[in-house]
Amino acid sequence: MQFQQLTYFVAVAEARHFTRAAEEVHVSQPSLSQQIRALESELGAELFSRARGNITLTDAGEALLPLARRILADADTARHEVQELAQLRRGRVRLGATPSLCTGLLPDVLRAFHDRHPGIQLLLEEGGSLDLVRELARGALDLALVVLPLPAASPALTTVELLQEDLVVVSSAGAPRPGRGGRVRIADLQGAPLVMFRHGYDLRELTVAACRAEGFEPSFTVEGGEMDAVLGFVRAGLGIAVVPSMVAVRSGHGLRTTPLARPGLRRTIALAHRSDVAPPRAARELQRVLLAAGRA
Amino acid sequence: MQFQQLTYFVAVAEARHFTRAAEEVHVSQPSLSQQIRALESELGAELFSRARGNITLTDAGEALLPLARRILADADTARHEVQELAQLRRGRVRLGATPSLCTGLLPDVLRAFHDRHPGIQLLLEEGGSLDLVRELARGALDLALVVLPLPAASPALTTVELLQEDLVVVSSAGAPRPGRGGRVRIADLQGAPLVMFRHGYDLRELTVAACRAEGFEPSFTVEGGEMDAVLGFVRAGLGIAVVPSMVAVRSGHGLRTTPLARPGLRRTIALAHRSDVAPPRAARELQRVLLAAGRA
DNA sequence: TCATGTCCATAGGCTGAGGCTATCGAGCGG
DNA sequence: CCGCTCGATAGCCTCAGCCTATGGACATGA
Numbered sequence A, B: 001m002q003f004q005q006l007t008y009f010v011a012v013a014e015a016r017h018f019t020r021a022a023e024e025v026h027v028s029q030p031s032l033s034q035q036i037r038a039l040e041s042e043l044g045a046e047l048f049s050r051a052r053g054n055i056t057l058t059d060a061g062e063a064l065l066p067l068a069r070r071i072l073a074d075a076d077t078a079r080h081e082v083q084e085l086a087q088l089r090r091g092r093v094r095l096g097a098t099p100s101l102c103t104g105l106l107p108d109v110l111r112a113f114h115d116r117h118p119g120i121q122l123l124l125e126e127g128g129s130l131d132l133v134r135e136l137a138r139g140a141l142d143l144a145l146v147v148l149p150l151p152a153a154s155p156a157l158t159t160v161e162l163l164q165e166d167l168v169v170v171s172s173a174g175a176p177r178p179g180r181g182g183r184v185r186i187a188d189l190q191g192a193p194l195v196m197f198r199h200g201y202d203l204r205e206l207t208v209a210a211c212r213a214e215g216f217e218p219s220f221t222v223e224g225g226e227m228d229a230v231l232g233f234v235r236a237g238l239g240i241a242v243v244p245s246m247v248a249v250r251s252g253h254g255l256r257t258t259p260l261a262r263p264g265l266r267r268t269i270a271l272a273h274r275s276d277v278a279p280p281r282a283a284r285e286l287q288r289v290l291l292a293a294g295r296a
Numbered sequence C: 001t002c003a004t005g006t007c008c009a010t011a012g013g014c015t016g017a018g019g020c021t022a023t024c025g026a027g028c029g030g
Numbered sequence D: 001c002c003g004c005t006c007g008a009t010a011g012c013c014t015c016a017g018c019c020t021a022t023g024g025a026c027a028t029g030a
Helices: A003-015 A018-024 A029-043 A059-086 A099-103 A106-116 A129-138 A202-213 A227-235 A245-250 A281-295 B003-015 B018-024 B029-043 B059-086 B099-103 B106-116 B129-138 B202-213 B227-235 B245-250 B281-295
Strands: A048-051 A054-057 A091-097 A120-126 A143-148 A157-172 A194-197 A220-225 A241-244 A255-259 A266-274 B048-051 B054-057 B091-097 B120-126 B143-148 B157-172 B194-197 B220-225 B241-244 B255-259 B266-274
Touching: A003 A018, A003 A029, A003 A059, A018 A029, A029 B059, A054 A059, A059 A281, A059 B029, A059 B059, A059 B281, A091 A099, A091 A129, A091 A281, A099 A106, A099 A120, A099 A227, A099 A245, A106 A120, A106 A281, A120 A281, A129 A143, A129 A157, A129 A266, A143 A157, A143 A281, A157 A202, A157 A227, A157 A245, A157 A281, A194 A202, A194 A227, A194 A241, A202 A241, A202 A266, A220 A227, A227 A241, A227 A255, A241 A245, A245 A255, A266 A281, A281 B059, B003 B018, B003 B029, B003 B059, B018 B029, B054 B059, B059 B281, B091 B099, B091 B129, B091 B281, B099 B106, B099 B120, B099 B227, B099 B245, B106 B120, B106 B281, B120 B281, B129 B143, B129 B157, B129 B266, B143 B157, B143 B281, B157 B202, B157 B227, B157 B245, B157 B281, B194 B202, B194 B227, B194 B241, B202 B241, B202 B266, B220 B227, B227 B241, B227 B255, B241 B245, B245 B255, B266 B281
Parallel strands: A091 A120, A091 A143, A194 A220, B091 B120, B091 B143, B194 B220
Antiparallel strands: A048 A054, A143 A266, A157 A241, A157 A255, A157 A266, B048 B054, B143 B266, B157 B241, B157 B255, B157 B266
16 A cells, blocks of 8 residues: 555545546556556455446445545645654754853843744753753753753763853942952952852852852852842842853843952853754754854 | 655654664665655654664654554554455445345345345345335445336346246135136136235236236225235235235245236346446345345 | 547556665774 | 674665556447
8 A cells, every 4th residue: 555546546536537537646547547456456345436437436445535535634744744843833942051041141042043933832941050961861851051061970961162151240339349449359259248049050159169269168148049139139239249241231220240350250151962862953953043142 | 755664664763773673574774774764855854863772753753653653553444444345344235125025035135144244234225116226326225126127217227137936826725716727817806806015016016017918907905005914914814915926935824825827927036236336345245145046 | 330539448668766785884892 | 992783875676656559448429
């Protein structure tokens, strides 16, 4: 049994005429006749009663017709489904990102991506790098924005560096600028009133690690909030915070931004995905867009 | 897209392994790889993510898999359905017959046919020859047992002679034997108390025509019943009746059968079906059985 | 009654799809 | 570092399916 044969069969059943059916399926009449014969002989039953000018389905033909129609329709559906996925008219990307990246880079990029591919469903999971790596390995995520270096020994993950961010100090616009000479050294943070993110933020680990490298333990006036809350506390004068420069620029109102003194603090943002399976088409496209945005 | 390709695709999706899938579908591994490639290139999307020892479906593959399964299942169903029809394990025969034939020939034959092919549904329509011919032409019947000659100019019907029946006179066992010398001449029916069938019975038309050919109009004591009723009336002594010899033999109790004098009355029973369409397989089989029974 | 037209079946030739074997090449394990 | 596994590639061969040309059955009109 072949798709062509079913197509020819349905055409004859509808036209009740071999010659006209042959024209409709763009094949010569003998070829069509031959294929119908082949189908009949394979199935072991005549499908048409061939009377001059009155081609009719036999009972076997009647039984076959609805199934043939359904098979052909399913084949069409399959073609369309797959092509919609391939042409990014439909699909899904499960993207993971650390919390600070969700507020920084993602909004614009996801907006642009969604405008370009409105049929693609975007699922965002916010989490610490460790969680994201595990979810990637499980196959629960297609793509993740992580901070390098990866915390765990990354099991078969491929990472592509996306961009590097400088960290800066934000303080309330109404308070005196921290540090000296318009720059803050890490050592200046000793004893300073820090507003600190909750556990799980890479920024927390990074900042605390930098302080310890200078030989002191930072002191927190408030700790535990998300990015927005931290900025809000700083704006209200509860203390200062170390945040990515991009975030500081975006939420400038009521805040003062002070760069860190050399060498400063940087973090490397990368895209990660499993090495062993190719990400879905839509995920590859999002990766492409993210990389383009990162280089810009 | 081809059935083989879908079969191969499903095999690989299930085995997650090209070489093993190739064994299962009994084809060499290169052929299978090639067909999967062909399918992918036709659909315009990769279906599998080929990582060493970890073959996985891509999103396109995931979308295709259920449809492929359904298509293959439908194809299987189609094969089975058609073959069940062809092998007479399933099917339907719509058989028409004149009322007198229903009581005579049919019960035994239909019983035998049903024993041989229990899956075949038998639909019997009782009617006058005129009705049966019309129903045949309409396609509402597959086969009909009719009395020749056919009343209407039979439009493209093929008839096969089945058997000839002699008509006999039945009378009550308690009444004197009608006619003379153990035989009844048509002329003897003049003024005789006839029990007559309802309109629509061929036997009625035949008997009345025979009487008129002899120059008289028959007189009825009772008229309008079916075969059983007529025999009952005769048995009760209401009169005599002209019936097929086979019927007379079968319901002999309380009845006396007298043959007609030469040349007597005969009727020819035939099988009729449309010439322009081949009857269903099951109908052809029933026709065969009927003809065999008729010759016996 | 014969010529003509219609329409499906058959015959014969050609091309390419799909099968096979042999082999390559990448990646993993000992 | 070598060998093994496994999918991809190469090259060849056969036959399935398409084509054109023609046959043959049936209907219609002169």
